[in-house]
Every structure is written in structure tokens, then in C-alpha cells.
Amino acid sequence: MPSDSPAANRDSASPHQSRSPSPAGQDVLTLRALVSTKDAGVIIGKAGKNVADLRDQTGVKAGVSKVIPGVHERVLTVTGAVDSVAKAYALIIAQLVEANPASPSVSSSSGSHTSIRLLISHNLMGTIIGRNGLKIKAIQDGSGARMVASKDMLPQSTERVVDVQGSPESIGRAIEEIGRCLLEDWERGLGTVLYHPGVADERSGGSMGGAGRRAHNYSGSYSGRRSNAGEMSTRATSPPSPESPSQAANLRTQNISIPSDMVGCIIGRGGTKITEIRRLSGSKISIAKAPHDETGERMFTIVGTPEANEKALFLLYNQLESEKERRVGKEQQQDQDED
Template sequence: MPLQEIGSIIGKKGETVKRIREQSSARITISEGSCPERITTITGSTDAVFRAVSMIAFKLEEDLGAGADGVSAGRAPVTLRLVIPASQCGSLIGKAGAKIREIRESTGAQVQVAGDLLPNSTERAVTVSGVPDTIIQCVRQICAVILESPPKGATIPYHPGLSLAGLERDQKAESAQGKKCPALPVLSTVSLLMSPLELPAWQDCSGCSWLTPSLPFQLIGCIIGRHGSKISEIRQMSGAHIKIGNQTEGSSERHVTITGTPVSITLAQYLITAW
């Protein structure tokens, strides 16, 4: 959501979002940051989620429909952008667009699935527009579809405003000057949220960046996969070079070396910890 909409949902001193949480019984979290948009995550039972979605949609309609004097100017269309793993979007679109056409016709809402991935993620934006009644029914049907088609592989979540490309340029500039590459903020965030593994340490680099986390021996098989299928997929998705060392005597861990640009290393680290 844009910052203006987020401010309306939060309300003065957080009163609005507190009321939505209490009345819906859903857990609602809003992403941090000063970027132009934020992500609202709603978690709970199906009924709790839809109560929260309903309250948010009607609140947005109320804001859009109010004139300059605060008097309602009639029903105004509301637009919500959902963030969905790209691997589930095929099921949502359906063969030759049959499923998304069915959702549009049965709910009366406008639904559009973005063709491109959201920056630095494996997710896409799905835009839903209409009056709150149609949006609620549309979101319900979208959720039903993605519940029946779980995401495939690891999902790299979208972080609004995160510019890995800019960070990479800064790190390359520092490397050229012989300085130590700093840790990417996203790496710490992903590791803390997605994995119990100890945060890896960044090393001095020149031209390329590399880190060397260690993984418990019992997890190595899961990362490699049958005939090396998983680690090949991680290499392909991230663009990083990954080398797993031999087990040393008396140790329950194996050394993993990841080499590449800060962006590719970040993605590889996320995929390894997510698996």
C-alpha cells in the first residue's frame, strides 16, 4: 500500500489497526521502512483474514468517497495490490486465462496479474479493483486457488524500496578502493527472519564478494538434493557459485563457500536457509 493508505489503516496513535485486529481476530503486521509503499500482512483463520480484508477495504472506500469537506461523495472503486509467489500465478490465471476470467465474471472485480516479478523477489503483484463487496469476494476466490496450488521451491519475498542494485554498486566502489565490503542489510533481515542459522561473516573482497557459513551435516543432503538437483537449482536461481567442503574429523558441520556479487550471494544464502 502507498504510505497515505497505510497511514489511514494505522490511524491516529494506531487506533484504527488496533480496532481491526480486535474485531477481526487476525494478526496484522506492517513492514518497516521509509519507502513510498509498505506491505500489510494479515494472518489468521480464513474467517479472520476476510474480516480484516473487509474492514480495510471499507476503510479505504470511506477515505476515497469523502469529499474535501469530509462528506461522502458516493461509492468509489478501491484498488488493492496482493503479493503472490510467481509459481502460483499460473494456477490463478488458468489455462488460456480461463480461471482469472471466471473470477472476474463471478465477482465483478477487475483482476490483473503483473507479467514481471517484483524487484529482487520471486513474487508478482496481483491488482484487484472494485467496490469493497466485489474485492472481498475476489480475494476469497484468489485465496482458494492458491491454497489448492502451494508454491513451488523457495519464495524470495518482495521488500518495498529495497535496492540491491544500488548496494551492489556501492560495494563494488568500495572494493575497488580496497575497503572491506559491508554486510547487505537484506542479508541480516532474511537470516534473522527465515533461518536459525548463525549470520555469516563478510570477508575482504576485491572484485567479487564471498561469505562462508557452516551448515549442520544433516542439512547438507537436503541442500544438495537428489543427484544434486537442489543445489543446481539454487546456483541457477541465484547466479552464485556454491562449493560444499568435506566434513572434518570431530565436526558436525560442513563448510559452505558462496562466491559472486552481493546480490547473487544474498539470494543464494536465502535459498539455502529457506530449504
């Protein structure tokens, strides 16, 4: 199997890289996909040659997440203009088909067919599927690829898998259309909690040895038009006041940055909503009284088990989305009244 190299991993595109417009003024797309450890080796190539060639051919930034012992999946991240990202994925898939001709996912009777598992924000799925499924049908008809969307979000994230199946060329065409959809409705992707393979299995130790090695930034990762709104950054640390040594080993602390104008909707009248989130999740949630930097955002600190924190993040995120939808509806109603 081709070996990994520092050169191959150091340029892995982060969520923050997607926030800068390209020189041509186009919005920059970051599109992530789940790949097997074996396929990751093919994508990287010996001494990072394949991924370096990919960057040269398409102009994208591309990288694969680091190996996690015992975890057999890694995340491929590609960042660039929409057409460049689509071309890069088509080249990657063609490379995987060539490297794995005997793979069960490749059908020789109908040409070189395979699939890629894209990671898409739960809140952007509606954009891709469209009303009554018309958008996803149009993408499939236009590209020749088949798309299957998972119903459930991945552990400790608000991302779902969209399996795109077909020839490398048809998948590339589908990805270009998917990318355009994501950029057109980019605001819905703000605050996305990104999936990291293996995170849900972190159960041992409260030290920085396990989860702390993989501190994450969770944020909307599709466009460059806003800088920090909705950003969620988390880091695993030991809790300040554990109730027992055994509990302490399984607790995590996560800090979430929330736009100030959204804090009230999370707290609720008389603190009813935040109290309910605490009760349902089992996590302790504290809120900073003042903004923590020039963005004017407030820090929420969540302390609990990985399962409790996952529930808390999900509830907080849903509350944010409900408020966003309420505000959009209110604005639309005002526009109708004015007309």
C-alpha cells in the same frame, strides 16, 4: 497523517506465523499486499487504533512493515482463516476509500471503486489464472472485481503483483477465492523469496548498518501443513575474502536452507548444474557437507553483489521447481501405468 506506533508494528505477521493451523483446524492463510506509506498510516491509525480494531473485528493478525527512509512502499501482512483475511482486506480497502475520496483510483461515478496490489508467489500464479485463464475469469465473474497480474517478478524475489480492482466488497470476495486457491495448491508456494521494498536499492556499505538491519526470512507463506521444507533464510554480512575494499562494500552473504533430497538436483551430475549457476550469476556458492540441524536440510552459502545473488537465487529456485515438476510428472505417469 496518522502516526505509526510500536504497538502497530510489533504484531506484523511473519512468514513463519502462517505455518500454524487455526484452532478450528483450518489452514491459515498469510496474504501480503503493497501499500503506499500514506495508506499504511491510515491502516495503522493513531497510536495503532485502526489496526487494533481490525484484529478485534476479524480475528486476524495484521501489521505493516517498518518505514524505510527513501522508500515509499510498505508491505501489509494479514494472517488468519481465509474468510477472515478476505473480510479484513475488505474493511481495509473501505477505510482507504473513505480516507482518500479524491484519489484518482476511486471512481465516484460507478460507486466506491479502488484497487489493492496483492503479492503472489510466481509459482502460484498458474493456480490463480487456471488453464486458458478459466480460473481467473471465474473469480472475476463471481466477485465482480477485475484482476490484472504483472508479468515480471519483483526485484530480488519470486513474487509478482496481482492488482485486484473494484468495490471493497467485490475485492473481498475475490480475495477469498484467491486465498482458497493458494491453500489448495500450497506446496507450490514453498521456497518463495518474499519481496521487500527497497532491498534492490541496497548498494552502500557492507556493514550491518544497511541491509543487516533488515535481515529477512524467505519461505513459503501460505499454509501450515509443512514446517521447514524449502525455507530460505538470508542475512547480509561482510564477505570472508573480498578482492578489494570497493568490492567488499557491495558484496552480500546469503544462507539458503535446502531440503537434502533436493540437493542432488541442484548440484547436477559431476557438479555441472551448480557450476553453471555460479557462472551465470557471478556469485560464489558453497554447499555444506552435512545437514545443519534436525530437519536434515543442507546450507547453501551465496556470496556476491546484490544483483549476482538475486540471479543466483532465481536460478536455484527455478532448478528446485523444475525438479518438483519432474517428480510430480513421474508420479502421475506411475499412477497411469498402474491403472
